Amino acid sequence: MPGFDFSNHTRNAALHARGVPLPKATSTGTTIVGCIFDGGVVNCEKLHYIAPQIWCAGAGTAADTEFTTALISSELELHSLSTGRKPRVVTCMTMLKQHLFRYQGHIGAYLVVAGVDPTGVGLFTVHAHGSTDKLPYVTMGSGSLAAMSVFETQWKSKMTEQEAVTLASNAIQAGIFNDLGSGSNVDVAIITKDKTTLKRGYVKPNERSKKQKSYVFKRGTTAVLNEKIITKEEISKYVTVHELGSGEATVGEKMDIDV
Amino acid sequence: MNHLPQAWGRPRDDVYGPYDSSYLQSNQSHGPTQHTQSPVVTGTSVIALKFKDGVVIAADNLASYGSLARFTDVKRLRKFAGTSIVGFGGDVSDMQYLDRLLNSLDIEEAYSTAGHTLNAKNLHTFLSKVLYKRRTDFNPLWNQVLVAGLDDDSKPFLASADLLGTTFSAPSLATGFGAHLAQPLLRKVAGDEEAAAKLTKEQAIEAVKESMKVLFYRDARSLDKYSIAVITKDGIELKEDEKLENQSWAFADQIRGYGTQIN
Amino acid sequence: MAAMFSQNPLMNGPNYSFNQAPSTSSGGNKEHAFYPYTDNGGSTLAISGSDFTIIAGDTRSTSGYSINTRFQPKVFKIGGTTSAQDDATLVLSVVGFAADGEALKERLDTIVKMYRYQHGKPMSVKACAQRLSTILYGKRFFPYYVTAILGGLDEEGKGAIYSYDPVGSYEREQCRAAGAAASLIMPFLDNQVNFKNQYMPGSGVGHELQEREKIPLKINEVEDLVKDAFDSAVERHIEVGDGLQMFVITKSGIEVIYKALKKD
Numbered sequence: 123m124p125g126f127d128f129s130n131h132t133r134n135a136a137l138h139a140r141g142v143p144l145p146k147a148t149s150t151g152t153t154i155v156g157c158i159f160d161g162g163v164v165n166c167e168k169l170h171y172i173a174p175q176i177w178c179a180g181a182g183t184a185a186d187t188e189f190t191t192a193l194i195s196s197e198l199e200l201h202s203l204s205t206g207r208k209p210r211v212v213t214c215m216t217m218l219k220q221h222l223f224r225y226q227g228h229i230g231a232y233l234v235v236a237g238v239d240p241t242g243v244g245l246f247t248v249h250a251h252g253s254t255d256k257l258p259y260v261t262m263g264s265g266s267l268a269a270m271s272v273f274e275t276q277w278k279s280k281m282t283e284q285e286a287v288t289l290a291s292n293a294i295q296a297g298i299f300n301d302l303g304s305g306s307n308v309d310v311a312i313i314t315k316d317k318t319t320l321k322r323g324y325v326k327p328n329e330r331s332k333k334q335k336s337y338v339f340k341r342g343t344t345a346v347l348n349e350k351i352i353t354k355e356e357i358s359k360y361v362t363v364h365e366l367g368s369g370e371a372t373v374g375e376k377m378d379i380d381v
Numbered sequence: 382m383n384h385l386p387q388a389w390g391r392p393r394d395d396v397y398g399p400y401d402s403s404y405l406q407s408n409q410s411h412g413p414t415q416h417t418q419s420p421v422v423t424g425t426s427v428i429a430l431k432f433k434d435g436v437v438i439a440a441d442n443l444a445s446y447g448s449l450a451r452f453t454d455v456k457r458l459r460k461f462a463g464t465s466i467v468g469f470g471g472d473v474s475d476m477q478y479l480d481r482l483l484n485s486l487d488i489e490e491a492y493s494t495a496g497h498t499l500n501a502k503n504l505h506t507f508l509s510k511v512l513y514k515r516r517t518d519f520n521p522l523w524n525q526v527l528v529a530g531l532d533d534d535s536k537p538f539l540a541s542a543d544l545l546g547t548t549f550s551a552p553s554l555a556t557g558f559g560a561h562l563a564q565p566l567l568r569k570v571a572g573d574e575e576a577a578a579k580l581t582k583e584q585a586i587e588a589v590k591e592s593m594k595v596l597f598y599r600d601a602r603s604l605d606k607y608s609i610a611v612i613t614k615d616g617i618e619l620k621e622d623e624k625l626e627n628q629s630w631a632f633a634d635q636i637r638g639y640g641t642q643i644n
Numbered sequence: 645m646a647a648m649f650s651q652n653p654l655m656n657g658p659n660y661s662f663n664q665a666p667s668t669s670s671g672g673n674k675e676h677a678f679y680p681y682t683d684n685g686g687s688t689l690a691i692s693g694s695d696f697t698i699i700a701g702d703t704r705s706t707s708g709y710s711i712n713t714r715f716q717p718k719v720f721k722i723g724g725t726t727s728a729q730d731d732a733t734l735v736l737s738v739v740g741f742a743a744d745g746e747a748l749k750e751r752l753d754t755i756v757k758m759y760r761y762q763h764g765k766p767m768s769v770k771a772c773a774q775r776l777s778t779i780l781y782g783k784r785f786f787p788y789y790v791t792a793i794l795g796g797l798d799e800e801g802k803g804a805i806y807s808y809d810p811v812g813s814y815e816r817e818q819c820r821a822a823g824a825a826a827s828l829i830m831p832f833l834d835n836q837v838n839f840k841n842q843y844m845p846g847s848g849v850g851h852e853l854q855e856r857e858k859i860p861l862k863i864n865e866v867e868d869l870v871k872d873a874f875d876s877a878v879e880r881h882i883e884v885g886d887g888l889q890m891f892v893i894t895k896s897g898i899e900v901i902y903k904a905l906k907k908d
Contacts (some may be wrong), residue, residue, distance in 0.1 A: 258635050272566075545710075547742050
C-alpha cells in the first residue's frame with residue numbers, strides 16, 4: 123500500500139480524547155530565503171535536493187520537509203524520464219502544492235523552491251496548506267520577518283550573482299541575530315543554468331569561543347562496579363566479525379542534504 | 382427565624398417575602414467585577430532609536446478596529462512636560478486614559494514646590510508602576526509604551542513598558558509588529574550603546590523613516606501617515622502629519638500571478 | 645495488576661512516557677482570560693567559596709522568539725545606602741518573569757535599607773535570606789514568578805548562597821543554577837564544584853573506590869567555570885546569550901565583571 127498508514131488513527135483519537143497528548147514532532151525554527159538575480163537564483167539555509175538545477179529550502183516540521191521534498195524529487199525524476207525533458211521549477215512547485223493541498227495542512231512543510239530550467243529562472247514559496255507565491259525575493263520560517271525587512275530595504279532589480287548572494291546572506295543573518303528560532307550559520311545554493319554551487323557555512327559569524335578550563339578527566343575517574351570482557355572469539359559465535367583497517371581517514375562533516 | 386449574620390437588620394423573609402432583586406441589572410447575575418480582557422480599537426507599532434544627542438521616535442496615525450482601518454488621524458505620540466515623548470501601542474481607549482493621567486501628573490508636578498520637572502526616566506518609572514499595579518489587580522491597561530527623552534545625566538533615554546509591567550531599555554526599541562520587522566533594521570545601525578552614541582540626528586531619522594516604510598509594506602494594520610519626534614536637550618521637535626516618501630515598488634512589474642501564470 | 649490495563653489511561657492504564665494530565669477541559673467554549681505572567685528567559689548561577697561568593701546572570705531578555713534587549717541585568721546589589729549601591733554587601737539574582745523580579749528586588753532593597761538605617765549596620769545574609777522567604781510566601785496565592793538566589797558573606801566571612809522557589813521555600817547551598825538553562829548548568833556544577841561522580845583513580849575496587857576529595861575552589865577557577873557554563877548554555881539554549889554579568893563578593897566589596905556572550 124502506497125502512502126501513509128492510518129491504521130492507528132482511531133486508537134490515537136480515542137487516546138487523545140482521554141487526555142493523552144499528541145507526540146511532538148521536531149519543528150525547525152528557521153530563516154529561509156530566496157532571491158533572483160540576472161541569470162540565476164540564490165537560496166539560503168536548510169537545503170533539500172530536488173533536481174540538479176532545482177533546490178528547496180524547508181521550514182516547519184522537519185520530517186515533513188524532508189519526506190515531501192524526497193517524494194517530489196523522486197516523482198519529478200520519473201516525470202523527467204518519461205517526458206525526456208529537463209524538470210521544470212513550475213512542475214515541481216505544482217506537484218508540491220497539489221500534494222500538500224491534499225493533506226489540508228497536516229503535512230507541515232513550508233518551502234522555498236528555487237531553480238533554473240529551460241524556460242528560465244523560477245522562485246516560489248509553497249505553504250503547508252498548498253498556497254503558492256511567486257516573487258523576485260521570498261522569505262519563510264520564524265525569521266522570515268527579520269529577513270524580509272532586509273530585502274524590503276536593500277533589494278533592487280537586476281543584481282549580479284555576488285550582490286544577490288550578499289543580500290540573501292544578510293537577510294539570513296538578520297534572522298540569525300534577531301530571531302531566537304534561527305541557527306548560527308549561513309548556507310547558500312547558487313543555481314544558474316550551467317551549474318549549481320552549494321556553499322555550506324558560507325558565513326559563520328558565531329564560532330564558539332575557547333574554553334577557559336580543560337575538562338579532561340584522569341583515566342579511572344568513573345566508578346566501575348564490575349566488568350566483563352567478551353572476546354572476539356566469543357562474540358563471533360553469534361555475529362559475523364569484520365576486521366576494519368586501522369588508521370582510516372575519518373570522514374569530515376558533510377553537506378546536510380538528501381541526495 | 383434566621384440567625385445568620387447576613388440576615389441581621391434585614392426585613393424578615395417569612396414576614397415580607399424574599400427580597401425582589403429582579404430590578405438589579407447585570408452586576409448581581411454576572412458575578413464579580415468585569416474588567417477589560419482584550420483590546421478593541423488598537424494602534425500598531427511604535428519604533429524608536431537613540432543617537433548621540435537624543436532619541437528619534439515614530440508611530441503611524443492609524444487606529445484599527447479589528448481589521449477595519451477605523452480612525453486614520455490618531456496621534457499616538459504624546460509630549461510630556463516638554464521633556465519627553467511617550468509612544469503608545471495597543472488599546473486606544475487605554476491610551477487616552479493614560480493621556481489624562483499624565484495630564485494630571487503634569488499639572489501636579491508643575492504646581493508642586495519641588496521645583497524640578499520630571500524627565501523621561503522618571504516618567505518611565507511612573508508609567509511602569511501604573512501598568513504593573515493594574516496587571517496585579519487583574520485589570521490591565523492594554524498597551525505597550527515607549528518612553529523617549531533624557532535621563533538624570535541628560536543622556537539619551539529610551540525604554541519600554543507593557544501591560545504586564547515588563548520593562549526594558551535598549552539603543553533601539555520597537556513594539557508590536559515593529560519588534561519583528563523594524564528592530565532588525567534598527568539594530569543594524571545601532572547594535573549597542575557605543576554605536577548609537579556615534580549616530581547623527583540625520584542618520585537616526587533616516588533609519589527610523591526607512592523602518593516605517595518597511596512596516597507600511599508588510600504590516601496590514603499600518604498607515605503611510607505617521608508622527609515622528611526628535612528629543613534632544615534643546616527640546617522636542619514633533620511632526621504629526623508626515624507622509625511616507627520614496628516608496629519602492631520596483632519588484633511589482635515582475636510579478637505574474639502566483640504560480641504557473643506567464644503574462 | 646488489573647488496574648494496569650484499566651480503561652482509564654490517565655490514572656493507571658498504559659501510558660506514553662511523556663504523558664501528562666489533560667491540559668484542556670473537554671467540551672464547552674473556552675474564554676481567553678488575561679494571563680498576568682510571562683517568561684523573560686535567561687539564566688543565573690551562583691557559587692560560594694571559602695571567602696567569596698560569585699553570582700552571575702546573562703543579560704538577554706526575551707519574549708517568545710524575540711529579543712527584547714541584549715542588556716537587562718538580572719543580578720542586583722541589595723541594601724546599599726545610596727542608589728548607586730556602592731556600599732552594598734548583599735547580591736540578589738532573579739530570573740523568570742522580569743516585572744515580578746523587579747518588584748521583588750525593589751521590596752527587598754527597601755527593607756534591607758530600612759534595617760540598615762534603624763540598626764546602623766548592614767543586614768546579615770542569614771537574616772535577609774529569612775526575610776526574602778517571608779516576602780515570597782506572602783504572595784503564596786499570586787506568586788512572584790521568579791527563581792531567586794541571594795548571596796553574600798556569612799558572619800564568619802565564608803561565602804553564602806541561599807536559593808529559593810517562587811513561593812519562598814529556601815535552602816543554603818554551595819552552588820545553584822536557576823532559570824531557563826538551569827537543567828543544563830546544574831549537572832555540570834555538581835560534577836565540577838562538588839566533584840559528583842568523580843572518584844580517585846586506583847583507590848579501590850567496586851564500592852571501595854574512594855570519592856575525589858572536595859577541595860574548595862579558588863576564585864579565578866570559579867570565574868572560569870562560570871564563563872564555561874554560560875558559553876555552553878548559550879550553545880544549547882536559545883533564551884540565553886548576549887552578555888554575562890558576574891558579581892564577585894569578597895570582604896573588600898562587590899566587583900562587577902561583564903563578559904560578552906554570543907548574540908545569535
